[in-house]
Amino acid sequence: LLAQALRNNMIVPSWHEFVNEVQEIYHKCKPIQGGQVAQYIPQLARQDPEKWGVSICTVDGQRISFGDATTPFCFQSVSKAFNYAILASDIGADAVHSFVGQEPSGRFFNEICLDRNNKPHNPMVNSGAIIVSSLLKSDWSMSDRFDYILNEYKKLAGQEFIGFNNATFLSERDTADRNFALSYFMKECKCFPETRHSIREALDFYFQLCSLEGTCESLAVMAATLANGGVCPLTSEKCVQGRPCRDVLSLMYSCGMYDYSGQFAFQVGLPAKSGVSGSMIVVIPNLMGICMWSPPLDKMGNTVRGVEFCKEMIKKFKFHNY
Numbered sequence: 001l002l003a004q005a006l007r008n009n010m011i012v013p014s015w016h017e018f019v020n021e022v023q024e025i026y027h028k029c030k031p032i033q034g035g036q037v038a039q040y041i042p043q044l045a046r047q048d049p050e051k052w053g054v055s056i057c058t059v060d061g062q063r064i065s066f067g068d069a070t071t072p073f074c075f076q077s078v079s080k081a082f083n084y085a086i087l088a089s090d091i092g093a094d095a096v097h098s099f100v101g102q103e104p105s106g107r108f109f110n111e112i113c114l115d116r117n118n119k120p121h122n123p124m125v126n127s128g129a130i131i132v133s134s135l136l137k138s139d140w141s142m143s144d145r146f147d148y149i150l151n152e153y154k155k156l157a158g159q160e161f162i163g164f165n166n167a168t169f170l171s172e173r174d175t176a177d178r179n180f181a182l183s184y185f186m187k188e189c190k191c192f193p194e195t196r197h198s199i200r201e202a203l204d205f206y207f208q209l210c211s212l213e214g215t216c217e218s219l220a221v222m223a224a225t226l227a228n229g230g231v232c233p234l235t236s237e238k239c240v241q242g243r244p245c246r247d248v249l250s251l252m253y254s255c256g257m258y259d260y261s262g263q264f265a266f267q268v269g270l271p272a273k274s275g276v277s278g279s280m281i282v283v284i285p286n287l288m289g290i291c292m293w294s295p296p297l298d299k300m301g302n303t304v305r306g307v308e309f310c311k312e313m314i315k316k317f318k319f320h321n322y
């Protein structure tokens with residue numbers, strides 16, 4: 001990094017100007033009110049609505065953070081993107097997509113419905129994510145599967161903070177009637193792979209993945225790994241294979257922001273994934289990964305400040321794909 005910097009060869013050459021502009025956007029978004037912190041489990045309902053963090057990591061490892069960038073939060077649905085990338089790197093995209101489609105559903109993220117092939121619409125909604133979780137090292141024990149995924153997340157994050165919130169996991173499982181109903185419906189439609197694990201275990205693993213924790217800083221590195229073709233910018237380790245890396249970005253672009261994905265693609269034009277904890281990642285391919293975190297959510301379930309930050313950023317920089 002230092003040698004590159006001395007040669008004035010960095011991916012964002014005028015780094016200080018860039019940082020100043022981003023800082024301005026961060027402060028512009030800070031006073032935004034509106035939206036509601038998720039209420040369905042106490043661990044999320046207790047999140048402070050004033051928390052607001054942004055972190056950026058470029059594909060050559062330049063980094064900057066603003067606000068609450070080192071406070072842990074749980075991944076929730078942001079995990080869906082990484083779980084898919086990890087699985088497709090392991091068993092191949094074609095094997096994954098024999099179980100899960102790639103079309104936006106146009107429905108709520110937890111709706112009990114399948115596509116016209118009787119498969120979940122895509123890996124970014126609950127149905128698809130539950131199938132993806134059940135495919136992850138499906139013949140391993142529950143404990144080995146958990147260790148495996150934790151290790152993969154840490155690789156993606158360049159060994160920065162990845163944790164697990166057991167209280168969130170227990171609460172998720174206690175309030176999971178919808179996910180149980182969805183899973184039994186999928187079982188009836190023969191959506192699950194044949195594995196040694198029960199529906200209860202499939203869901204336990206899904207809830208555990210939702211309850212993994214990171215910070216804006218560690219998630220920005222994970223997003224930067226996706227921006228960098230699957231190679232972690234901090235360690236140079238290959239974490240995601242080339243095709244799955246491209247595929248997950250395509251899916252994030254079309255399905256990553258729930259029922260707001262079309263509008264987000266229109267206005268911001270970048271692959272993104274949000275979660276109910278108020279977290280959100282955006283990937284600018286070949287340039288940088290960004291993580292935003294602010295708990296109040298809009299009606300679609302996306303972080304209010306995070307979405308606004310992206311819109312402001314697009315006004316300042318030509319990051320929109322088109």
Ligand code: DON
Binds near residue numbers: 076126
């Ligand atoms: O499965 C659930 O209901 C949640 N744990 C999903 C998480 C999520 O982020 C969906 N969100 N907006």
